[in-house]
Amino acid sequence: MARNGKPKAAPKNNGKRNGQAAHWVGKKLKRKEDPRLIQGISHYTDDIKLPRMLYCAFARSPHAHAEIRDIHTDKARAVSGVVGVFTSQDTSGIGMVPCAIQMPDLKVPKHPVLATGRVRFVGEPVAVVVAEDIYAARDGAELVEVDYDPLPVVTDMEKALSEDTPFVHDEFRTNRAFTHALKNGDIASAFKKADHVIKQRMLNQRLAPVAMEGRAVVGEYLPGENRLTIWSATQIPHLLRTQLSVMLGLPETAVRVIAPEVGGGFGSKLNVYREEAIVPWLAMKLNRPVKWAETRRENLACTIHGRDTINDVELALKKDGTILGLRVRILADLGAYHQLLTPLIPQLTALMLAGSYKIPAIDIEIQGVFTNKMSTDAYRGAGRPEATYIVERIMDVAAHELGMDSAQFRFKNFPLSKQFPYTTITGLTYDSAKYQESLKKALQLSAYDSLRRRQKSGWKQGKYYGVGVSTYVEICAIGPSAATPAGGWESGTVRIEPTGKVTLLTGASPHGQGEETTFAQLIADQLGIDPDDVNVVHGDTMAVPYGIGTFGSRATAVGGTAAYMATQKLKAKMATLAAHLLGAKPADITIGRGRLTAKGNKKSISFGELVMAAYTARNIPPGFEPGMEATHFFEPSNFTFPFGAHIASVEVDGETGEVKIDKYVAVDDCGNVLNPLLVDGQIHGGIAQGLGQAMWEELIYNEDGQLVTGSLMDYALPKAHLLPDFTLERTVTPSPVNPMGVKGVGEAGTIASTPCMVNAVCDALSPLGVRHIDMPLKPERVWRAITHAQASRDEHELAMAGAVAKPSSSKSGRKTAGRRA
């Protein structure tokens, strides 16, 4: 990709590493997965069609909270083609939908696969209809009649914690699902010493991940083999297999999960869903393959949501802008049930609240709240966008309050690069970073000074130009197992087949990221071969050793490292055999492109001959294991912490509230880069998603708990004509945590761009007295903020006029700046 035609600095990973020159790593290789995708000949789950296959559809609750009196299935059964209708009475043998998070005070409600006795959110499945084709299944689902007794609904978190609230789960006698605190440093003295305390309440609205491929599941049971095969659009095939074997009461060895082509996930497929258990259960029950593919309406209502927090933020500052302390109170809307990681996400927010700044004292309290909504869980960024939004918004509000330039204010509070590894007040150890360099580069690239000049002259002409700055640090390569609920390692098996072709079995489970290409690049470099000769296999639990999966920007840094480490084992094995065959010492063998050479006697053997010799095994050293295969389970010693700086330039129409993005600059640092083309793609997509939150996207439940944004007509995703071209640059700070020096890039764009955009719009309107606007910044909301600010100003002027007439005794120089807009 042309990065605006500018020459780039030489990538730092083009040198030799581990004796191996980088030939493929760092190159913009075209993706190996693309030919099948651009020709429409790949297979997503819904493309799978098996002999005798049945289709199913769910009857779902139209109520947010109701008692189920009775379910009548006769009419549904009478539909031509309907094979069966099943309710919770039939599925009571299936285990509960799991939550992997344990906390001392966590309330974990029962989460059956079909609503049992009560429904607690709109879209909760009540019955499943199975039929010969999808039309009959849906006809049947519409004819399932359920007698409901509606119950009081709670959708507002603050009301849910009040005294006279209805309970989502009666047995807990509270809607507080958990509390979590993270405190460090002397927060009381920080606020006592402060010259300024900046307070702001900010909302992080509920979002839908909206992978373009919805969820889909196919189940097939072969009783002779006692094998249940489940194709699912999942990011975690092995974890899903383990959980489903427990839920369905089968030995794990009888269950095979395949994640075929998966059409995007963004965290929404990092889960175990009701349907993933019901569909294979139906396949067993009916002894025929069964398929379910979600509709978009189901996707918006019944696939996990993201974000949804209310944040009260206070920042204590010295006069010169030095941060003394941060206090944050968070209410996190969990929805009605816990999905796999629901209660974890707000805790990740807490961990990341130090951002990229030196904060000497912190005080965070979080309450997780049950409401009558779909569950929230990991959506691209998963807790980090929320944290970065809080930190970067309060930084900007503070800079405005203090009359400081927002970039200079950030420079003042960055740790220096020589202070890394840097331990934050929240207890994390940031691996490596150069925050100053990254922000400097972004300022240059955006021509920041001229943007500021234009802004000043624009204000004089009644034009509202804004410049948004956001830096970020994210936590990737999830993660050390001690810090994760189900193991944070990853597996990789590299097998050189007798003909010299290479198979990589990776526990990572890519769904658009392109690891069939990038992992082939890294292996090709290590073994001195061509990436076309490396076949990356993933997503099949019968083919691949147990793996954790793809999420949390972990695939390259953890899964890639596992593959890399496995090749190191193979290289040692190859050197041993080559030394034996060439009459040299293993230490003297070098692996070049297609050939292994002995340093001393200059004898050499081709890669192909050596591999074949390992399989024929007629001339191998004593104790040498035949074959050419190695496996590594890589356990990372720490997370990695990519970072960067984004700058947005906008113009806001003061009459209509419309926002025009005229420039977007991103400088990201994800450590060493395997394939720049793919990294750019990740950043682009991430920025677009983050801008989606800032500008357009919002899931809205009304007071009755109805999802009023239940279609793509109401839930506004970013479209091509709404977005500008993004200008990207990179800095490269290798991570010391893994041998490739990679960090991860899947979520960076999403994390940085949301606050960057809101900062830009609020900056544009600052002369009007607008201090903060909650997302999404739709024209109406921006217009209201402008109007409100104008009204307050008029009121203020009136009051001032009155004050001049009659001097008041009110104190000047208030220390605390309150909420304005």
Next chain:
Amino acid sequence: MKNVTIAVNGVEHRASVEPRLLLVHFLREVVGLTGTHIGCETSLCGACTVLLDGRAVKSCTVLAVQADGRKVTTVEGLAQGDKLHAIQEGFWEEHGLQCGFCTPGVILCSHDLLSRNPSPSDTEIRESINGNLCRCTGYQHIVNAIRSASRKMNKRVPARAAAAR
């Protein structure tokens, strides 16, 4: 049931279908071509875009009976043997796709655009695909892909015309 004859990628398919059968289901379930994807069933996402007599339509809101006697081109019909269509090449070379689910629809939508406007500006490209949602790419590489395809096709067309003379 209604009898329909629909030419899909140059091959005639006759079938007796329910009048309510959507064209996308006809393509996927009756013909068995699954390259056309279903993303929303409400004509909002564009994943199911195909060409109907050369013009892009969202096949989730066209009935199979409406396509009776007409020609449909799906993503499977673009490459000539091993030779990819210039738009497919553009998407491959410019990294115009990640998960690939929206890709067939975007490719066919841009096919329609380039047939009407062989040298679109970036703004025209962005406007023409605004009915095709992509959640992965942020659209920038898609725009690059379509621009690259347009250049390639413009280079090839005069060459082909010269060869014909």
